[in-house]
Amino acid sequence: MAKRVRCIEGGVTAAKGFAAGGISAGIKSGGGSDVGIVFSEKKCVAAGTFTTNKIRASCVEWCSSHLPSAAVRAVVCNSGCANACTGRKGEKDTAELAESVAGELAVDKDGILVASTGVIGAYLPMNKIKAVLPVLRSHLSENGGTAFAEAIMTTDLVKKECAVSVKSGRDSYVVGGSAKGSGMICPNMATMLGFITTDAAISKTKLEPIIKRVVNRTFNNLTVDGDTSTNDMVLVLANGMSGVKVADANASALFEEALYEVCNDLCSRIAADGEGATKRVEITVKGAVTEEDARLAAKAIANSNLTKCALFGNDPNWGRIACAVGYSGARFSDQKMSIKLCGIPVFKNVQPVQFDEKNIHDELKKKVVAIDVNLGLGIASAVAHTCDFSYDYVKINAEYHT
């Protein structure tokens, strides 16, 4: 990380002028906070990226039809119910939720973005949600980022937030974010919910291509289980209250770097908290002809159930990694492709490399496992994030619904 971008405490309320909060409306069967709001004092420039699943929840339709925008004031997000596959009634509920929140915050309803996550095929309990909105509004505070991060969790075990301070000349601004995601996570667009706020001032024409590029390098290379959800989105809200304008190319590059740091950090947090995960896995593919080739190979490994079960078993079964590269569609050199596991060479020159079994087994037991593949053809690279595949993934997903 360049010195100009520095990690700080906090999440969606780290930037100036943002308040947030969370509350329990009784949507989740187990109780717990399940409705959150992020509110900006001033109108925000906002952009988003959305799931590529053809079945899109009504909140995804709502947000994508409102963005990019220069007049966003708040995001409301509920967990426990995805409001997906719910037809006309689902659409009506989303619009009504935006309207209710707008009324509560005394802003225009087209300034409200809506996100939902949870069970597919269930209707939002509108009365329960509307009943808690006045209290939730009274709880909104500039220290409420964590309460918001908690309200959006489903099978997540830990809340996920991070922020960076960006030094731009003599001034500075903040980019902070919060995300949820643990299952139904696969590299194909914004595969979870992510909310990023900043007090930098940036136009929507600048913001949109930047968030698309950054999501493509971060959230799109994240997988837990290969299932792309119906509700995924990443939203970025910029309210300009730091007074720093992202005007020229240099400032844009710096802003993109800061956004990358926040998104990449949130990705590694989601991977570490993947359903049933006992360890986080970071896959770096180099030597590719194109970045797309590198991404294909990295994602194929990240999605290989066999590889992820082997990692759970602390088993250096690199053949499964080679196998995944083989079916990924990425171009690679038959002669020069090589693989390292935890930094230890295991495959080189089309042949197995002898390694110390005990040493690699010990390395595999650590909390973060690195897989490095060199495709031996070019100079492009990509990083993918995932986790291992344990009994608990199956347990969580066999018992989730009923």
Next chain:
Amino acid sequence: MAKRVRCIEGGVTAAKGFAAGGISAGIKSGGGSDVGIVFSEKKCVAAGTFTTNKIRASCVEWCSSHLPSAAVRAVVCNSGCANACTGRKGEKDTAELAESVAGELAVDKDGILVASTGVIGAYLPMNKIKAVLPVLRSHLSENGGTAFAEAIMTTDLVKKECAVSVKSGRDSYVVGGSAKGSGMICPNMATMLGFITTDAAISKTKLEPIIKRVVNRTFNNLTVDGDTSTNDMVLVLANGMSGVKVADANASALFEEALYEVCNDLCSRIAADGEGATKRVEITVKGAVTEEDARLAAKAIANSNLTKCALFGNDPNWGRIACAVGYSGARFSDQKMSIKLCGIPVFKNVQPVQFDEKNIHDELKKKVVAIDVNLGLGIASAVAHTCDFSYDYVKINAEYHT
């Protein structure tokens, strides 16, 4: 099944003129039979389909460079070692194995096909294998199909074989087969090993397109875990010894139907024996614009870890099925797409359908679960085979290698 194609007992030795056997050469660490041979009295017309993985084991290279052929005499298959990612030495070992078997059987080495399955990145123990070949040859018998089916098993719990008798005018012939496969199984070409024998007489120009079409409708729609292996192949050997010639279009259609029955039956057996499977899942997608669309949707469901975990938990979580259709890439009607689980409607007219929870839960506990999706657009259809996803899949694959 038309009356002209009738199930009979047996596998690769059900057809006239084929002998087979299996023996333990000590390749598998746990012991057990691990080398098998299928031998034909007369030269066979043979064709095959091979893995689409770009990393191909040397046995795949050997067979694909020899096929189609009109001079195949035998197939040798070992389990316990895939001989993949083994470079030049691996190629040399495959050729040497073909040569040794040819010597033992007193036939030409180019008449020997070789298949391997097991751990990737290990070399074949050539001395051990060559040492048992004389005994294996002496065991070859026309009742040896089952011994062969056992010798090719890896994590398979049951051997898989089936055969049909085909009535063609006043004559008849037999098509029989045997397959192995339990993990590293994904719909993308011949995703396991399959060996089909027949005493019908058919030219190689007729046989090749037929096996490709049938594999595309059967083995390519089978998945256990989404991992396409480096070693997969389906081989068909036709020795003509029934005296029945597959000559005209009608006879070809009948032969294709028989081959489909055998391959489809082997697929359902592989799905039922998928690693860790507690039940078999048959996914039928109808109402598609093209067969390819139907296949895309069926395979996406079959590959959804979330859906398969839900089925393990006897949970009617149809939202995960809808989600998989959404990201499959298949075209479907927003308004008319519908889903049945165990024959019970669960999603229709873009909305959840109320169902009896207890009833569907009981249905889900059965050994075979049917998922029916109507895409609501056309008349094309496809069937995919898979199994549920249990703790034992993880256990098997976390503990396989070391």
